[in-house]
Amino acid sequence: MGAAAAEGGRFRVTYVDTLFLALFLPFAAILRCAIIPVRLREWVIIAASLIFLASWGHVSLLVFLGVIAVNFAATIGMERVGERASRYLLAATIAGDFLALGYFKYFNFFVDSFNGVARTTLVHQDLALPLAISFYTFHLVSYLIDLQGRRVRRAGVREYLFYVTYFPHLVAGPIVRAWQFFPQIGERRGIQSDLPLGLYQVASGIFLKSIVADNIAQLIDPIWDGTATFVPSGVDHLAVAALYYCQIYADFAGYSLIAIGMSRLLGYRLPPNFRQPMFASSLQDFWRRWNVTLSRWLRDYLYRPLGGNRAGRWRTGVNIMATMLLGGLWHGAGWTFVIWGAMHGAGIVSERILGLNRRRGVVRAGWFLATQLWVTFAWIFFRAPDLHRALTFISAMADRSPSGFVIHPAIRLGAGFGLGALVHQAYERGIVRLPRRWIPGALGATTALAGVADLVILAPSKVFIYFKF
């Protein structure tokens, strides 16, 4: 049973659903306008977050409540016991968090891998992956470590619940640190730009997700699943890999924009998660632009504790590989995700050794191209349902027969939608270069055009890719 389908089937409420928007927009408007105490307002948001989670199934809700109850108790315990005991408690709680994550997400993967190696016949558990477990585990762990390091204070019940349940970031990030979020809790902030910028982000996020990503998915999913009604050529396969890059960008950057925009409409700031990754000139640069909050989390809580780049060239390489492999595995329980992480790790180590990420001129331009091709190639392993399918896909890309150069109309149409992902990144890159007084007008026009497009262009219904992680 697939994790996505396991709990409640395909059709669930997401941020782009009419039902969600019909509830969220009046909800945000009431919270913005109504004169209610900040604390009450935050309890209302906590309740709304739990209702949203419950709409994805009671298992998700119960696991979530259980995990956060244990973690909250641990934060109290860590404050009350001595330094040494506090460290043990920290280690035990983090181990418990990762055990819960490991059980739900990786149990069947380990069973398969163990059966493959030891030729045993251990059976699968019928496990549904609780919604958002990967993301809230990272939130909880970062808070515990920061608390132990005295970088944040211990939160009360409301603050803690608000931080971890806050629905705009609950499901798939952005991963926000306690030090970024706590100062906003309990405050009433009336920032003039929040409403227009929030609307811009929500409208353009929905455009990226519903129009760009979902239409591309509709066209290329059958090719990945082997159910296409035509035989894709070699060039089709190449294009499908590139289109998947556009799709996953539009899907996840779209989600992140909606989350950040919704948060602004509620009066809270979340950190940006994407910075035009298709303009990345090196793999290191790519990870400063792609899923930025996850990259930073891995850097601060995994790469640096392993020694970072302070322990010599070889050790740095090992640390990078370990970080990227675990980052890959975090995305999904499968060897294809491990290979995806390994490809990024190997690429970053190589460019560091060769110094390619610091070059200028033609070498830089060449490495930019190589980086984007490498990233695109790696997505094949990320997307393919299994290793065999990934290798078959790659061999099909090498089809050099005359028919191998024909592009199917469906792929051409997909390329049109893919352009939307590129245009969005170019727009975000370009708008900051406009004279300051023009920017609001341009953003207003974009919000309107994206909003109208969201309304009138048919969008197939697909769940966010990162909701599965």
Place this chain on the structure above:
Amino acid sequence: MIWRTYWLGFSTCALTALIFVGRFTAVPPTQRPPRPDLPTLSRSFPSEYSAAGSDAAHDIFLHGLFNIGTPLRRADVFLIGSSHIEFGLSAAELGFLLSRPGHEVRAYNLGLGCGESAGFGLEILAKNRISGRSAIAEAGMLNAAATPICGPESARRDVVQAYASVLRIWAKYLSDWALDPVLPRFVFAEDGVHVQRFLYGMLIEREWKTGDVVLGWHPVEGTFYPGQPMRETEVATASKERGVDWKIDGGQITVSGPLLQQAAALTTNLTMTFLPWARPMSSFEGWYRAQFARIQKDPLERTRCFVAIAADGLLSWDGGNHLTGKSRALATKRLAAGFQARPCDIVPDRAKIFEEGH
């Protein structure tokens, strides 16, 4: 102050874009059928809106949403099976035809789309804790415990998820309905950009009280059910073209073990029927022969009473698979007549049901 230009840019562009798409690209109202009236929610509900990608009836019936358990528990006879039952039989008319002076019979239509099986119909009864009744089941489908798509998907949902799923479909329908008069919908396809009406999915409405379909509406063809559809196909002719004459007589029919076990667990009296249809598949004739071979003369342990419905005169709105509103009445009459002609124990003792507190 600087954000004034945002609102200026927003309103100018929004108005221009809306006027452009509304005026220059919308399908002229004269070229499209009128949108349906919104349902009176106390009487009927949208059970399926194809643009939302899922149907609501599975969740409503299975999870007993919106107090549907009350009319379900009042019913004596359930019609269970696929959309052939949903469109092909009327619970209200069947109840009326089976009633006798001093003995009112209430029927409920639990036929469901998505090729649903009779097994799922019994699952609905089990989940709503309804037992000791009669069920008229469609014999023509797989007869297995459940089909592998909509039923199991609905069964995996809990009540909150089921409500969310239903409200999601209704919200999508309501917003599409509201914007239909003013906005078009653009569809990007391999052969170019197509403009269609905003309300672009097929709508099915069902009655809370009986489960009967009260409205079928299509964005291009308009209301096709129970009123007059744009096209009608004679089921007998269409199926004859595919080598099937629908000359099955009543009698006994073998029923799969899982279905019998489900019915036995619910102490539900199972009677089987076929609604004639014209299956657009090359294996149709073979399928029909296999069904024919299931008919037995005398009752056996694994057979149940079978009531045939003749195909003559039945019309379909979709090329042979689903009956029109008028033909529904005819098929229901034939089914009721079949019960009068055959010794199928269809109507349970109502007083007994309530005495036993089911």
